[in-house]
Amino acid sequence: MSAVEIRNVSKIFNRGRANEVHAIDDVDLAIESGEFVTLIGPSGCGKSTLLRLVASLLSPSEGAITVAGKSAEQARLDQDYGMAFQRAGLFEWRTVAKNIELPLELMGWNRADRRRRSAEMLELVKLPEFGDHHPAELSGGMQQRIAIARSLAFNPSLLLMDEPFGALDEMTREHMQTELLRIWEETATTVVFVTHSIPEAVILSNRVVVMSPRPGKISEIIPIDLGERSDDTREDPEFFKGVTRVREALRAVEGL
Amino acid sequence: MTSVTGTADPLVRAQLLREQSARADRRATAGRVTRQVVVFGLFMVAIAAVYISYKAFGAAFDHEQHTWRIIGSYLPRSDDLNMPPIPDIFGALTDPLPGESGSMAGTLFGEALFTLRETVAGFVVGVVLGLTLAIALARSSFLERGLTPYIVASQTIPLIAIAPLVVIWGRKNIDFFPWEWKDWMSVSIIATYLTFFPVAINGLRGLKSPRPENLELMESYAAGWTPTLWRLRFPASLPYLFAAFKLAATASVIGAIVGEISAGVGGGLGRRILSEALRYSTGPGRLYASVAFAALLGIGVFLVITAVEQLVLRSQGRKAIT
Ligand SMILES: Nc1ncnc2c1ncn2[C@@H]1O[C@H](COP(=O)(O)OP(=O)(O)OP(=O)(O)O)[C@@H](O)[C@H]1O
Ligand SMILES: [Mg+2]
Numbered sequence: 001m002s003a004v005e006i007r008n009v010s011k012i013f014n015r016g017r018a019n020e021v022h023a024i025d026d027v028d029l030a031i032e033s034g035e036f037v038t039l040i041g042p043s044g045c046g047k048s049t050l051l052r053l054v055a056s057l058l059s060p061s062e063g064a065i066t067v068a069g070k071s072a073e074q075a076r077l078d079q080d081y082g083m084a085f086q087r088a089g090l091f092e093w094r095t096v097a098k099n100i101e102l103p104l105e106l107m108g109w110n111r112a113d114r115r116r117r118s119a120e121m122l123e124l125v126k127l128p129e130f131g132d133h134h135p136a137e138l139s140g141g142m143q144q145r146i147a148i149a150r151s152l153a154f155n156p157s158l159l160l161m162d163e164p165f166g167a168l169d170e171m172t173r174e175h176m177q178t179e180l181l182r183i184w185e186e187t188a189t190t191v192v193f194v195t196h197s198i199p200e201a202v203i204l205s206n207r208v209v210v211m212s213p214r215p216g217k218i219s220e221i222i223p224i225d226l227g228e229r230s231d232d233t234r235e236d237p238e239f240f241k242g243v244t245r246v247r248e249a250l251r252a253v254e255g256l
Numbered sequence: 257m258t259s260v261t262g263t264a265d266p267l268v269r270a271q272l273l274r275e276q277s278a279r280a281d282r283r284a285t286a287g288r289v290t291r292q293v294v295v296f297g298l299f300m301v302a303i304a305a306v307y308i309s310y311k312a313f314g315a316a317f318d319h320e321q322h323t324w325r326i327i328g329s330y331l332p333r334s335d336d337l338n339m340p341p342i343p344d345i346f347g348a349l350t351d352p353l354p355g356e357s358g359s360m361a362g363t364l365f366g367e368a369l370f371t372l373r374e375t376v377a378g379f380v381v382g383v384v385l386g387l388t389l390a391i392a393l394a395r396s397s398f399l400e401r402g403l404t405p406y407i408v409a410s411q412t413i414p415l416i417a418i419a420p421l422v423v424i425w426g427r428k429n430i431d432f433f434p435w436e437w438k439d440w441m442s443v444s445i446i447a448t449y450l451t452f453f454p455v456a457i458n459g460l461r462g463l464k465s466p467r468p469e470n471l472e473l474m475e476s477y478a479a480g481w482t483p484t485l486w487r488l489r490f491p492a493s494l495p496y497l498f499a500a501f502k503l504a505a506t507a508s509v510i511g512a513i514v515g516e517i518s519a520g521v522g523g524g525l526g527r528r529i530l531s532e533a534l535r536y537s538t539g540p541g542r543l544y545a546s547v548a549f550a551a552l553l554g555i556g557v558f559l560v561i562t563a564v565e566q567l568v569l570r571s572q573g574r575k576a577i578t
Contacts, residue, residue, distance in 0.1 A: 105487070
């Protein structure tokens with residue numbers, strides 16, 4: 001069974017009005033359970049929209065989406081996915097730990113379990129001493145790490161991530177990529193990941209989905225086979241081959 | 257003394273850092289309060305200085321009226337009847353009122369408490385009413401579109417006009433409560449009327465203030481309207497609500513005083529101001545003293561709300577708006 005199945009999905013915003021936008025056009029994509037798939041493409045090509053459709057925060061104008069064999073909406077109601085948005089979106093009045101505990105609270109976890117879990121998550125994103133701080137006291141990159149911890153807190157079987165590392169510096173970014181890969185391997189989570197960074201897409205993914213804009217379509221799907229990642233993978237010739245292929249596909253999309 | 261950086265254990269270090277920042281917070285608060293008290297003192301001195309100079313200036317030109325007609329014809333006169341000397345105002349506070357025992361300050365204090373009771377009761381009911389309205393309007397855009405014009409229109413009715421009406425209704429028609437209806441409760445209704453409006457309007461703005469990504473996050477957790485209200489919308493609206501509470505509390509004091517005056521309810525500062533105005537010529541200091549008490553009551557109520565606001569928002573690591 002596919003973890004996510006997107007069948008002939010189109011999304012038109014404000015249909016029939018002057019500000020009509022054809023954001024997604026006839027996208028067809030099946031993502032296997034445990035797969036890591038990255039969406040890449042020029043700004044405005046509909047990456048975030050596609051992710052929101054999978055999350056059932058938007059409903060498709062045409063076509064259908066299933067997540068874990070259910071309708072996307074049912075999957076949302078069953079909390080089958082965790083989501084990290086383009087913006088961290090922490091609640092400023094909650095401490096960092098309480099932000100991570102928010103989904104757990106809504107799921108009815110008891111206080112002791114929540115505390116333990118948020119402490120684990122803070123360790124994971126390497127900010128263990130910041131639990132009692134408020135988000136305003138953290139840098140943008142640190143806030144983004146907290147948002148990632150929040151999305152992982154309840155061990156969802158599907159992770160939807162919209163440029164989660166966009167605000168991080170290069171070293172933290174590589175560190176988070178490694179951590180994400182480790183979590184992904186350990187937990188057999190399926191990940192759909194949006195990024196603008198070609199090396200990031202290549203190092204993380206099993207498949208890179210290259211999208212083209214106006215209207216948003218899949219223009220190419222590039223399989224990446226780097227096997228088990230290690231510290232040396234970033235210097236592997238296979239890695240550079242992948243980077244080159246994705247770059248060429250993106251150039252074709254942008255008409256360069 | 258343990259040094260924070262020299263401690264290896266991260267838990268101990270975190271604890272030390274927390275204590276250090278708590279100490280810094282307390283110092284900052286103490287500094288701020290001192291500064292505010294000093295500024296307030298200077299402000300009072302400035303007002304006294306303006307009062308004294310105008311009085312002196314006016315008095316010097318008073319007998320020149322026929323040659324220089326601005327003073328006396330366009331500007332208020334500044335003789336001892338219109339502007340009693342400041343010592344007279346303080347003197348009035350220590351003297352007993354005509355035909356009564358005890359200092360006037362004591363009497364005014366009791367009357368301020370009476371007005372405060374009206375204000376607080378009206379304010380609390382107004383906050384509950386305003387919040388309920390704000391939540392209802394945030395919940396349903398149909399209600400929002402339908403009711404908002406009437407809520408705004410309700411504030412165009414002049415206070416002086418409704419105050420006597422409310423008191424008359426209270427005496428004649430309000431008998432469905434398990435307790436006996438008193439005149440001061442009618443005055444409270446006027447405070448309620450002034451409170452619910454800013455609370456409803458600002459509260460609605462606050463409840464609608466969360467950013468779209470935060471609302472989407474709650475939606476992604478399949479959180480319904482009520483959990484979203486308590487965990488997101490309501491906390492997001494707190495700075496807006498406190499701004500409204502400050503406005504509403506001072507308006508409630510004014511409403512209570514004006515209500516007492518225009519409806520002739522006895523026992524509070526409004527009635528005191530009215531009766532001292534009627535026998536002004538025999539003791540102008542007494543009227544000034546009563547008005548000063550009314551002003552102090554308003555300032556006091558404002559300060560209390562501000563203190564609560566600081567406590568609540570600071571504990572959440574955020575700042576007040578306005
Ligand atoms: N709620 C909306 N209403 C109307 N138009 C929208 C809405 N959301 C997105 N769009 C439009 O859909 C198109 C795709 O937007 P989307 O945010 O999915 O792009 P993106 O690929 O994520 O871009 P970026 O890389 O800059 O984040 C854009 O033209 C955008 O203007
Ligand atoms: Mg986007």
